[in-house]
Amino acid sequence: MDELLAYVELGDEDTARLREVHAILSPQFPAMANEFYTKILGHPGASSVLSGSDREKLCRTLTEWMSSGLLGPYDEAFYDKRSLIGRRHVEIGLAQHYMLVAMNVIRAGYVSRIFQLAPAGQVLPFITAVHKLLDVELAMVLHHYQLASERKLVERERRHQRDQLAAMQTLSSGLAHGIRNPLNSAKLQLELLERRLRKHAEDPRLTDPTELAHHEIGRLAALVNDFLAFAQPPSMHFEDQDLVVVVRHALELERPIAHKRDIHLELVAEREPIHARVDSTKLHQIIHNLVRNAIEAVAAGGHVELTMFQEGDRVHVVVADDGPGMPDHVRARIYEPFFSTKESGTGLGMSIVHSLVTMHGGTIGLTSSPSGTRFDVALPRMP
Amino acid sequence: MSPVTPHVATRRILVVDDEANARVALAELLRDEGFEVETAVHGFDALSKLGSVAPHVVITDLQMPGMEGSELVARLLQGSDPPSVIVMTSFGEIAAAVAALRAGASNYVTKPIHFDELLLVLGKVIEHHDLEREVDRLRAQDDGDADRAAVT
Numbered sequence: 001m002d003e004l005l006a007y008v009e010l011g012d013e014d015t016a017r018l019r020e021v022h023a024i025l026s027p028q029f030p031a032m033a034n035e036f037y038t039k040i041l042g043h044p045g046a047s048s049v050l051s052g053s054d055r056e057k058l059c060r061t062l063t064e065w066m067s068s069g070l071l072g073p074y075d076e077a078f079y080d081k082r083s084l085i086g087r088r089h090v091e092i093g094l095a096q097h098y099m100l101v102a103m104n105v106i107r108a109g110y111v112s113r114i115f116q117l118a119p120a121g122q123v124l125p126f127i128t129a130v131h132k133l134l135d136v137e138l139a140m141v142l143h144h145y146q147l148a149s150e151r152k153l154v155e156r157e158r159r160h161q162r163d164q165l166a167a168m169q170t171l172s173s174g175l176a177h178g179i180r181n182p183l184n185s186a187k188l189q190l191e192l193l194e195r196r197l198r199k200h201a202e203d204p205r206l207t208d209p210t211e212l213a214h215h216e217i218g219r220l221a222a223l224v225n226d227f228l229a230f231a232q233p234p235s236m237h238f239e240d241q242d243l244v245v246v247v248r249h250a251l252e253l254e255r256p257i258a259h260k261r262d263i264h265l266e267l268v269a270e271r272e273p274i275h276a277r278v279d280s281t282k283l284h285q286i287i288h289n290l291v292r293n294a295i296e297a298v299a300a301g302g303h304v305e306l307t308m309f310q311e312g313d314r315v316h317v318v319v320a321d322d323g324p325g326m327p328d329h330v331r332a333r334i335y336e337p338f339f340s341t342k343e344s345g346t347g348l349g350m351s352i353v354h355s356l357v358t359m360h361g362g363t364i365g366l367t368s369s370p371s372g373t374r375f376d377v378a379l380p381r382m383p
Numbered sequence: 384m385s386p387v388t389p390h391v392a393t394r395r396i397l398v399v400d401d402e403a404n405a406r407v408a409l410a411e412l413l414r415d416e417g418f419e420v421e422t423a424v425h426g427f428d429a430l431s432k433l434g435s436v437a438p439h440v441v442i443t444d445l446q447m448p449g450m451e452g453s454e455l456v457a458r459l460l461q462g463s464d465p466p467s468v469i470v471m472t473s474f475g476e477i478a479a480a481v482a483a484l485r486a487g488a489s490n491y492v493t494k495p496i497h498f499d500e501l502l503l504v505l506g507k508v509i510e511h512h513d514l515e516r517e518v519d520r521l522r523a524q525d526d527g528d529a530d531r532a533a534v535t
Contacts, residue, residue, distance in 0.1 A: 180473055180494065181402050187495040188408035195415060195498075221495050 001079040008136055014129040015072055021126050022070035024117050025110070029066050032109045033059040039105050043098070066106075069133055079140065086144035096145045103138050107131070168337055173231035176224045183224065187217045226348045229285075230337060236359055238383060239280065242273035243315055244308060246280045250287035251306060254295065262300040265291070270309035276381040282356045283379075289349040290319040290375050296342065297323035297373060313381050314362075320374040331368055394509060395419045397436050397466070399429040399443035399455075405496075409442070412498055426450035430458055438466045440508055442501075445472050445479045453482040460487045467512045469504060471496060 025032075037058055065085070072078065089099055110130045118126050194210040197203070244267075251267055258265040287306075294304040298321045307318040326334070333339045335354040340347030357364045362379040396418045400406040403424075410420045421436045423429035425447045441459055445452030456468050468488040472480040480491045489508045492501050 181405070184495040185402050185404035185408065188405050188412065188498070191498045192408045192412050192415070195412065199415075217495065 001074060001076055004136055004139055005074055008132045008139075010074070010129075010132040010136060014132055015074070017122075017125055017129040018070045018072065018133055020122070021110075021114065021118070021130060022067065025070075025113055026067060028113055028117070029063040030059065032066065032106075032113065033062040035109060036062060036102070036105055040098075040102055043101075069137060074136070082137065082140045083144065086141040089141060090144050090148040096142075099141060099145070100138075103134065103141075107134050110134070165337070169231040172227040176227040176231060179220070179224050183217060183220055187214070187221075190214060190217065223346050226346045226352070229352055230348045230355075236279045236282065238277045240275055241278050241280050241283075243276050243278065243283070243317070243379075244269045244272045244274050246278070246283050247287055247306060247308060247317060250284045251291060254288065254291045257292075258295055258304065261295060263295055263298055264301075264303045265295075265305075266303070267306045268308070270307075274308060274310055274315055276315045276379060277383055278360060278379060282359065286353050286356050286377065287317070287319075289353045290377070293349060294319055294321040294323070294373070294375075297321050299323070310381075311378075314378045315381055317377045317379070318374060319377075320372060322372040325370045325373055326368040331366060334366065393419075394440065395421065395436060395438045396505075397421050397423060397429060397432065397438035397441045397443075399423045399426065399441060399447070400471070401425050401444065401447045405444075409496070416502065426455040426458075429455065433459065433462065433466075437464075439512060440469060440505065441466045442469045442471065442505075445470050445483060451482075452479055453486040456483045456486040456488045467508045469501075469508055 037055060041055075068078075068081070107130075111127055114123055114126045114130065190210055190213055194207060194214070197206045197210065247269075248267055251265060255265055291304060291306070298304060302322050304319065304321045307316075307320070309316050330341055334350050336347075337351040338347040339351075354364060357377055357379070360379050361383040362377060365376040365378070367374045367376075396413055398406055398410050398413070398420060399422070400409065401424055406422050406424070410422050413420045421432060421438065423432050426443075426449055429441065429443065443452070443455060443459075447455075452470060452472075456470065459466060459468055468483075470480060470483040470488045470491045471494055472483070472491050473494045480488075483491065489511065490504045492504055
């Protein structure tokens with residue numbers, strides 16, 4: 001508010017003049033309001049928005065507006081009150097250009113009345129002060145129009161994203177269901193072939209390819225499961241858990257892979273236990289995906305460290321690696337479904353992490369530099 | 384030949400799946416393990432074969448046209464000497480598996496089927512099936528003894 005007053009240079013002298021204007025014009029307010037609405041309601045666009053309103057009530061409100069505008073004081077309470085009016089204009093759907101025209105009608109009303117009624121020497125200073133006041137009023141109303149249009153943009157963007165996500169989920173679900181049955185058949189047929197081959201001869205030239213095919217089918221099955229997890233966000237089962245136990249268990253399952261790649265895996269818990277209400281299966285999946293991601297990001301001899309601590313009503317699980325970090329364009333899209341930098345990834349892992357963290361009412365932060373990447377998952381202790 | 388159970392040769396299994404390739408492969412795999420296997424292409428087919436095949440165990444898919452998996456399980460178990468039922472379910476259909484278990488299924492395996500895992504489950508289910516029959520037999524015998532005792 002102060003910034004606005006300074007900008008239009010509405011100083012103490014002006015406020016004193018505005019109070020004088022009030023003294024002279026206040027008996028005229030009802031007539032001015034009446035003239036205003038006659039003019040405004042003559043316009044079909046504006047009148048359609050205001051139709052049905054009680055004209056007398058509108059005039060009373062405008063009178064009060066003029067009176068309080070001239071009297072001030074121009075403090076935060078004034079700003080709050082004006083904000084209500086600004087929001088109301090936006091809410092009823094009065095287009096911005098009608099509002100600008102209306103402001104000019106009021107301006108003209110003030111100017112002509114001041115010409116008629118003010119002492120000759122005061123006309124110019126009075127008009128200048130009124131202009132400044134009306135500029136302040138205009139700025140406040142416009143601010144609300146701007147906020148509303150920003151909100152609309154954000155909302156439109158969100159709706160677009162939701163539609164896109166829903167379409168992708170439908171697609172994923174259809175695809176996953178369609179792939180699953182043939183995959184099961186293929187796996188069983190292969191199993192049959194493999195067993196019969198082994199029965200006749202333990203010949204690796206025959207059995208090795210079937211084993212490889214088994215492995216590939218396993219990958220496909222995992223991929224299909226990823227798609228389904230993404231397409232059907234699971235329902236949550238919150239239970240009081242010691243998160244250290246859940247995280248440690250999830251981490252232990254990754255140890256063989258880490259060991260194979262010569263990567264050091266460590267868990268540092270600030271204290272133990274750390275209790276919170278979580279869905280332990282989903283938390284397990286979150287940790288699995290984050291740690292797997294980290295393991296794949298670091299070179300042999302690298303480190304993946306999990307840190308757990310409590311801060312206020314949130315529990316943090318930080319997964320940090322000393323890999324090469326992520327370029328900006330990867331970081332910007334990391335939670336997008338189907339976005340992957342790996343040749344064999346589905347691009348759903350981090351998207352699933354994001355949605356599972358969100359379902360816990362938590363947040364996930366990401367910092368990355370050439371010396372490593374760090375995901376900070378913060379979960380509310382009582383979601 | 385089979386690591387699963389010593390009485391395999393006498394066990395009849397009914398495999399129910401509308402996917403022909405999966406059904407045939409599973410039947411063959413089980414036959415190779417020494418089981419006696421019949422197949423059915425859907426729930427109604429399975430119910431119609433129940434009397435003639437008199438399976439010890441039914442291994443059935445949950446997602447088939449015509450009848451809910453849990454309904455099939457309930458109807459399979461209606462007879463006087465019902466088979467044990469193992470359902471095959473997919474990831475993401477855990478709710479359907481739970482419904483089938485509630486309806487009386489003995490166990491479930493997830494698709495894609497790991498045959499070794501299925502064999503393990505099958506072994507346990509047959510063992511349990513045998514125990515139940517044994518208990519029934521002893522109870523009947525007990526009742527018979529009691530009846531005779533009452534008469535004399």
